Each structure stands twice: as C-alpha cells, then as structure tokens.
Ligand SMILES: NC(=O)C1=CN([C@@H]2O[C@H](COP(=O)(O)OP(=O)(O)OC[C@H]3O[C@@H](n4cnc5c(N)ncnc54)[C@H](O)[C@@H]3O)[C@@H](O)[C@H]2O)C=CC1
C-alpha cells in the first residue's frame with residue numbers, strides 16, 4: 001500500500017511512527033510538506049520519500065492522508081484536485097479537526113472516497129485511539145484500508161454519525177493535553193511539598209499509568225475504584241472534597257464541551273464559504 005501524507009507535522013509524524021516498518025515500509029510512505037526540517041527528520045527516522053509540495057508521488061498513492069491544519073485544508077484540497085485521478089479512486093483520509101467531509105468533498109470537486117478521522121498523539125508510541133467515519137462513497141475495501149492504517153497506532157472507534165466526531169475530538173483528540181496538564185499540576189504540587197522534580201515526575205507518572213491500567217483491566221466503574229482509595233475522613237477525602245468545592249469536575253466537563261464546540265465552529269467557519 002502506497003500512502004502519501006500532505007503535511008508532515010506532529011500528528012503525521014505520530015502516525016508514520018506507527019505505520020513505517022509495520023503496515024508498510026517507510027519507502028512506501030511519501031510526505032509532502034514545505035518544511036525542509038520536518039521532511040529531513042521523517043526521512044532520517046523512517047526512510048520515507050519526501051517533497052516540498054504535493055506532486056506525482058501523491059497521484060500514485062493508494063491512500064492520501066491530509067494532515068495539515070484545518071485552516072490550510074481548503075488550499076491543500078485545491079492543490080490536490082488536479083493530482084487525484086478519479087479512475088483510480090484513491091482513499092482520502094482527513095485528520096483535521098472540524099473540517100466536514102462534505103466540505104472537503106466539495107473542495108475536491110465532489111470526491112466521495114473520504115474517511116474523516118480523529119487520532120491522537122500517543123499514536124507515536126502505538127498507544128493512540130482514533131474515532132472515524134466514512135462517507136457513503138467509500139468502498140468496503142477502503143474502509144478496511146483506513147481501519148488498518150489507524151489500527152497500526154491503536155484501536156479504532158467507528159461512528160455512525162459524523163457530528164459525533166466533535167465529541168471524539170473533545171475526549172481523545174485533545175485529551176492527551178488534559179492528561180499532561182493534570183500531570184503538570186501533580187508535579188508542581190509534589191515540588192511545592194518538598195519532593196525533587198525527578199521524584200515528583202516518577203510518582204505522578206506511575207500513578208497515572210497504574211490507575212489508567214487498573215481502570216482498563218477492571219470490570220468495575222471508575223467511581224467505585226475512586227471510592228476504594230477514599231477512606232472516610234482520610235487524605236484522599238480531603239483532596240477530593242477540595243476538588244469538588246473548587247468545581248474541578250464541572251470545569252473539566254465545561255472545558256471538554258468547549259473543545260467540541262470549537263470543533264463544530266471550525267467546521268462552520270472554514271466550510272461555510274462555497
Ligand atoms: N496534534 C494533535 O494532537 C492532533 C492533530 N490533529 C489534526 O492534525 C492536523 C495537523 O496537526 P498537527 O500535526 O498538530 O500540526 P502541525 O503544525 O504540527 O503540522 C502541520 C504541517 O502541515 C504543513 N503544511 C502547511 N501547509 C502545507 C501544504 N500546503 N502542503 C503540505 N504541508 C503543509 C506544515 O509545514 C506542518 O509541518 C490538524 O488538522 C489537526 O486538527 C488531529 C488529532 C490530534
């Protein structure tokens with residue numbers, strides 16, 4: 001399978017890390033990006049072929065992954081339009097937040113073989129998760145190809161309705177940043193209470209990984225796992241009471257809804273003009 005990436009930034013690098021040498025050889029992956037630095041790094045790490053802009057190698061690809069910022073998608077679609085041979089029907093995978101398949105299809109002259117995905121950066125270590133949805137014009141073989149590509153970096157969750165992808169973006173697409181934010185806070189608190197930076201990092205990270213694994217392996221709801229840590233009148237109780245009175249849970253829910261709303265707004269902003 002020949003895969004071309006348009007955009008070789010953070011998320012493309014994470015996907016290529018999972019794909020190269022597993023699903024396909026690095027040499028079967030082509031990356032177009034104006035950044036010479038990004039291209040040199042990807043070539044050195046994975047042996048991908050590169051070009052500063054979409055070219056004939058993109059035309060020859062079976063799958064074209066659009067991994068540029070949402071604001072660049074329309075311009076990239078215009079660059080891509082003359083390079084897509086409709087008789088070959090390459091699969092187009094978009095990972096851009098917000099951009100609706102119908103708008104991308106229109107920018108690509110009514111092209112129908114489009115799968116819209118929302119991966120996340122833990123893909124870099126094969127621990128990503130991706131929400132995805134296929135347009136009606138995508139063949140069964142292409143659905144499988146898209147699934148194979150994204151599953152190279154973690155599980156996939158197929159959606160029955162494209163509107164739900166904004167919720168996926170808010171949960172797992174942006175989610176790693178919330179985890180890092182929580183870790184930053186835990187590490188800062190550890191240092192303020194006298195632990196070294198290294199100790200704080202080690203303790204916070206192992207706690208996060210251990211708790212996530214426990215929740216993953218347990219058949220019980222996370223609320224019950226939380227209660228088991230929380231002795232009445234004990235230390236955890238003191239912390240959670242402080243979090244509740246500080247509105248932490250409500251703030252997280254509000255924040256995630258803001259992420260989903262921004263995804264929807266991006267789609268409307270960037271897709272509304274014809
Ligand atoms: N970073 C993340 O955690 C996630 C990002 N996404 C989506 O992935 C897309 C890319 O995001 P990042 O990788 O974070 O951004 P990034 O800024 O790291 O990468 C974008 C790349 O596109 C290149 N580019 C710009 N114009 C181009 C053109 N005309 N042709 C070819 N390449 C061009 C840039 O030089 C840059 O290397 C976005 O649409 C974002 O919504 C989706 C899921 C998670």
Ligand SMILES: O=C(O)[C@@H]1CCC=N1
Pocket residue numbers: 097169173174
């Ligand atoms: O922040 C963003 O817009 C992108 C989409 C999900 C993660 N990063």
